[in-house]
Amino acid sequence: MLGAVFIATNLFATNTFASKTERVDWQLAIDNADKARVSQYLTQSDKPAEMRQVLRQYSFDVYDDQVSRIVTLINYYPKFTDIENYGSQSIYFNRNTQRVSVLSAVSVSPSGTFTTFDPQKARLRDTDTYNTFTDGQELVMPLPALEEGGLSIIKYKLITDRNAQEMDWATNIWTENNYEIENFSLRANWHGNTVMRWKQRGSGVKCEERARTLECKGQSISAFSGDEQIMWRDHIYHIALGGLDSWDxxxxxxxxxxxxxxxxxxxxxxxxxxxxxxxxxxxxxxxxxxxxxxxxxxxxxxxxxxxxxxxxxxxxxxxxxxxxxxxxxxxxxxxxxxxxxxxxxxxxxxxxxxxxxxxxxxxxxxxxxxxxxxxxxxxxxxxxxxxxxxxxxxxxxxxxxxxxxxxxxxxxxxLPTSVYRWQMSNKTKNKFDEKGGQYEKQTREYFGEYASYYRKYLMSKNDEGKQSFLTEEYKDTVTDLSEPDFSWTGVDEMSFDLEISSENTLPAFLDVSQPLNYTEGDAWIKKELGDMRLQNTDYGEYFSGIKLESDYEYDLNNLWKLKTTPPSLFFQYRFGSLIRKTEKLNDGRLRVNTKVDIVAQWIDADEIALFNRFLDILERESSIHLTGDLIEEPSA
Known part of the structure; x- marks a missing residue:
């Protein structure tokens, strides 16, 4: 997960030839110290079986008008999967305020053959993200001739023009990665009257400040252990460099x-x-x-x-x-x-x-x-x-x-969070027919953020596309016995709620000559509970809150007489609740109303399995089962 941040490429971004831009220049050579380190590494008999970063080195010179940063990265690739995942190296920079000089871009075979990257093969990709004020670019270098047991050397200089910046200058240096870092070093010099600020988070790297110089070193830094649902920047160890004194x-x-x-x-x-x-x-x-x-x-x-x-x-x-x-x-x-x-x-x-x-x-x-x-x-x-x-x-x-x-x-x-981020209600009317089929009329209503979620999917589609999307969702959630007709409101306007209605006639699936024995899952509650399972194993996880109401009405259409109905339930635990009420209506119809209420809350890592088990129980208990006796014909 973390490695993707450092080297992932955006397949849909704009590509240009990096060798033709004024923001990138190439001064390719092999530093003698880097060459000696790589050559010595190849002679080791006890090389690791897992991907390693042999060297992560930073050198900063901070001036009033510019900041110079020289970065050296040496990686070791013991397996083809490491090459597949990390063989393309990337440099990220701001197109308006920074210039990149690539000093080394080399692959090294297990036998010691050095192959220099061809700048004509480099690509520039825009990394701007919709909704955000960024103006970044990514220089992508797919290194050639990488082999299992080989290494790579990347060295570059990044010059930041502080006079062209509107923001202050600051940077974060990550002291962990997806793989172990064998040697980490950072040296930062503040020149003239430039304000010097730095701060460190985490162990594994020791920093010392002398006069206006900061030196940090670390060895054998373990790989960062992430999780499915975390923002890695919140957790990874790093060193921050900057120059402001306060958030004011x-x-x-x-x-x-x-x-x-x-x-x-x-x-x-x-x-x-x-x-x-x-x-x-x-x-x-x-x-x-x-x-x-x-x-x-x-x-x-x-x-x-x-x-x-x-x-x-x-x-x-x-x-x-x-x-x-x-x-x-x-x-x-x-x-x-x-x-x-x-x-x-x-x-x-x-x-x-x-x-x-x-x-x-x-x-x-x-x-x-x-x-x-x-x-x-x-x-x-x-x-x-x-x-x-x-x-x-x-x-x-x-x-x-x-x-x-x-x-x-x-x-x-x-920023504030909602008590219930996912709110929806469902009303379903089912009427059995003489052939053993069923007519179903269903209305789903989504509120707040959930209305927005569906609106984003639907508003860009034409009517045919909306029908197709909703049909596939219905088949995955309810049944694939037939395809309903859909209608909707609240898709085109930014309203608080959005409504999706459907009508469907299911083909015969019951034998009307036999007593009724009918079971179905409360389809939309089951879907929502299934979608809300927490994924983390090592970190706690935020549950964003759900509030669901489902109302089913069954009309037996004088084919059967109700015998048994689903029980009423009041299931409450410290995580939340499920309440079900069953009501026999005067004309022989049955109404089953189910409410699920789980407020937004933080779930510690050691309670995630219990929380997911709680969701399992709610899903199981949401099932609807009813039976009916045949209606006897009156005797002559």
Whole structure:
């Protein structure tokens, strides 16, 4: 999992030839010390059977106007799978503020043959992510002639132009990886009056500061042990380098940049008036403003030089009808101000869930920005890059992520999370027919974040595509005996709820000449409980909360007389509850109502198996079983 972060490639990103860009130059040679280390390693008789990083070395020189970083990486590949996973080496950099000089890119065979990489084979890929203000590139080098038992040498220099940066300079050096690191070293020199800040997390590497130099060394550093559902940046050991003293500095700098959007607000008043003048309710005004900024201002990455953090003027965003997260958020905040809602911009670190992982204050910790405000006693956080989520819920993808208000006197903390992130109800009416088949009418309703989840899947599809998607889901969840007809509401608008209805006639599957013995799983509850199993083994895991209600109605259509019905249940445990009520209606119909309630909560690693067992029990107990006697014909 972690290795993918360091070397994974984005197959759908833009590719260019790295040898032809002014941001990358090639000075390929083999450093004598690196060559000697590799040659000596090949002579070892006790080489490891697992992938190893023989050397991870960093050298920094930090000046007022630039930062020079030289990185040396030597890897050993004992198996073909190691070559498959790690044989392509990557260098990540910012296209606007950094230059890369590749000093060595070499593979070494087990017999000691050195093969230098051909720069014509290198590729540049954009690593910008939708919703975030990043402007990164990845230089990918598929090293040639790698063999089992061979090694590779990568050495490069990265120059950061601090005068071209809007953010402060800061970096994290990871002292762990997917594989053992045999030798780690870091040396950082701060020159002139440059502010020197550093902090370390974890063991395995010892750091010492002398004068204005930091030296860190470590040996035989064990591989990082991740898990299925963690954000590795929150847990991995690392060394942070930077120059800011407080989070107030980060907030103040960001506020200065964001205020520049207000330098030209022409068109703002007229726009807000046109959207809200005939809308008396404040909640409806908010909805209209978010709908406009999320959908009528299309997302375009605008993190070019001078606008990595600084948004464009509000007038330009309105006129162009496009922008990135900072452009859209500053526009939305200004619009909310016009209707009397004092919003607050908030930076978001979309790849982090724990503030404790941020060792030093820095703007570089954050890659997104949203708008938050308080209405009544409730806090709301709106993400105008999200085109599917109603304003009354924080979008699922940023809930619980680390954030920093663009106001002084705050430190990073987590964005609010919902008590129930996944809420849905299902109403199903079943009527048996004379042939032993069944007519089914079903209505599912999804709320809040769950409505957004389905909306994202459905809104980009045409009607045929929606029918196809919902049909396959129904077959996987309910039955594949026949295909229902679907209808839907709430797909095209950013409403709080979304409804999916279906009608289906199942072919004969019962013998109406025999007593009724009928069992079915509560299909949608079963699906939801199955999807919510926790995956971690070594780390605790956050359960995001579900609230489900299922209402089944059975009409035996005078074919049978009810004999036994599912029992009513009240099953409650410290994790949550399942409550079932069974009711015989006057006309012989049966109603079965089931509610599952499990609030969002943290589950420790040693309780995950128990929690999953709890879900298993709820799934089992949600099954519906009923029997009926044949209705006797009256005697002549």
């Amino acid at each position: 500095e980060v907030s103040s700098r960001t506020a200065t940049f964001m205020q520049k959007a207000m330098e030209d607000t022409k068109g703002l008043d007229d726009l807000v008036s046109s959207l809200t003048d005939h809308t008396p309710e404040k909640s409806d005004k908010i909805s209209k403003l978010l709908d406009f900024v999320a959908r009528d201002i299309r997302y375009v990455s605008m993190s070019e030089t001078g606008h990595a953090v600084t948004p464009h003027a509000i007038h330009d965003t309105i006129k162009n009808r496009y922008g990135d997260c900072k452009d859209k958020s500053t526009l939305l905040k200004a619009m909310l101000d016009k209707i009397g809602i004092k919003g607050e911009l908030r930076l978001v670190a979309t790849q982090r869930a724990y503030p404790s992982g941020l060792l030093l204050p820095s703007m570089t910790a954050f890659d997104h920005i949203v708008v938050c405000f308080t209405l009544g006693e409730q806090e709301y956080c709106l993400d105008p890059t999200d085109t599917a989520t109603n304003w009354q819920v924080t979008p699922n993808w940023i809930q619980g992520k680390v954030s920093l208000p663009v106001n002084p006197d705050y430190i990073p903390h987590r």
